[in-house]
Amino acid sequence: MSISKRILFERDPNDDAARAEINARVAEAISDFSFKVPLRRKNQLSASPRWDPFWPNCVMQAAKDLGVKVKCVNDQVCTRTREEAVGVKKVAESIWKQELEEFSTLCAKR
Structure with missing residues (x-):
């Protein structure tokens, strides 16, 4: 076992x-980043x-x-303000919809 695992666990x-x-x-490193956007989301396309x-x-x-500065902590993106978190989530939704359309188009061509 590594020394870091020994110390931590x-x-x-x-x-x-x-x-x-x-x-x-x-x-100290994450104290300013208290608003979270989850990086894991249930797959809406299949089981x-x-x-x-894509999320x-x-x-x-x-x-x-x-241009939002974020920190990744435990499968979450943390931002400094609630407005930044809401904005990131809204833009991520629109990007996700675009990705889904592109993926569907590629699958339909096969």
Whole structure:
């Protein structure tokens, strides 16, 4: 087992100081980014795969198009303001619809 896994997951009391330092650094890095847009969404096209394969890229492209600075944490994109999160989600929806149309067109040609 790697040293980072040992520190983070074994809960050895000898590693409490290192674990606390890591947690503090992570909390500081994401403290300004408290509004979330999920990167996982149920697949609306079929039962498999469970999660929509287009959605994560649509969200990231929307954030890039809007020039919104984001941080990815646990399958979520975090923004600084609620307005940015709402804007990213709206633009991601429109990008997703375009991607779906392109995908449907490609499938129809086969």
